[in-house]
Amino acid sequence: MESNNYSNVTFNYNSTSDDIPYNIEPNIPYVMTCVIISFGLPLTLAAIYSLYSQVQNNNVAPIYIINLLISDIIQLCYMIFLVANPVDWKIYKIFFYIYCFGGVSSVGFMVCVALERYLLIAWPLWYRFRRTIKISLAVCVVVWTLPLVFVLPFYFQVEIKVLKTIFAVFLLVPLPLFIFFLGGTLKSLSSAISVSSDEKRRIVGMLVLVLLIYTLLFLPSIIWFLVGEARDNYTFSDLTFMLLKLSPLADLILYVFMRKGAIDKLLASLCCCRMDSDDNSRSSA
Numbered sequence: 001m002e003s004n005n006y007s008n009v010t011f012n013y014n015s016t017s018d019d020i021p022y023n024i025e026p027n028i029p030y031v032m033t034c035v036i037i038s039f040g041l042p043l044t045l046a047a048i049y050s051l052y053s054q055v056q057n058n059n060v061a062p063i064y065i066i067n068l069l070i071s072d073i074i075q076l077c078y079m080i081f082l083v084a085n086p087v088d089w090k091i092y093k094i095f096f097y098i099y100c101f102g103g104v105s106s107v108g109f110m111v112c113v114a115l116e117r118y119l120l121i122a123w124p125l126w127y128r129f130r131r132t133i134k135i136s137l138a139v140c141v142v143v144w145t146l147p148l149v150f151v152l153p154f155y156f157q158v159e160i161k162v163l164k165t166i167f168a169v170f171l172l173v174p175l176p177l178f179i180f181f182l183g184g185t186l187k188s189l190s191s192a193i194s195v196s197s198d199e200k201r202r203i204v205g206m207l208v209l210v211l212l213i214y215t216l217l218f219l220p221s222i223i224w225f226l227v228g229e230a231r232d233n234y235t236f237s238d239l240t241f242m243l244l245k246l247s248p249l250a251d252l253i254l255y256v257f258m259r260k261g262a263i264d265k266l267l268a269s270l271c272c273c274r275m276d277s278d279d280n281s282r283s284s285a
Contacts, residue, residue: 029238029242032242033083036076036079036245036246036248037079037080040072040076040249040252041080043252044069044072047255060131060133061131063136063137064109065109065255067109067140068109068113068254069251071102072102073102075102075106078099078102081095100147100150101147101150104146104150104151104167104170105143105147107174107214107218108146110174110251111177111178112139112140113254114178114181114182114206114210114211115177116131117185117203117206117207118185121184121185121195121200121203122184122185122187122192124192147170149166149170150166150167167225168225171221172222179211181207182204182207185204185207189204202258205257206254210254213247217246217247220239224237
């Protein structure tokens, strides 16, 4: 048996027992969780409604963001149940499995968002004729199905070391994909003449944001699952799982990058500042 205390949750792993992580929330994590729920749930529902109206106009780009936000709602529902201090062990187990499912699905849809933005720049003609609602929905079904590879072994109480490896692999595989999509997009920007400058800035900004969200919020959990010393460090464990709870709020920023307007002015000003600094460095040289 391996027993760990982290993220203010007591985990008791036993392949032959019904024990499961149970919540003992002290003040700071409890308050942070309540804040995340209070802001995240209404804003996420509003964002889904706004994006759905765009899909009805035959715009398939928001489909992956919508599914990403739905996976965030699944995680928020678990947080609500966590804050309620559940006493029914079996119900808690179900919610915990659902939370794991939502977290892994969230990473999968982040990959879809990055892929869709990359194809728009690197393969514009292919993207224009292949981006149909049916194909996008089929991809979403696949992404929703894949996390079951992790959740089902968890439900059937597979050895905890195997579960850790499966979860770490699921979270680690997207890293080279995110780097490739960002690098390929930057390389293809000059040849994408059919895409406006504002759209290019939004796409690059979104890809950078996806990589940052993944690196800051999900990469620590990969380290936690793969490195035994990290699991023994309670401070790192608390920070790791608090960061995971922040992912629904971080994903809302991706919704902002789908909207035209103020974000274009911000990105344009950042690009102008960078160009001015480059010009000054050249003149001083």
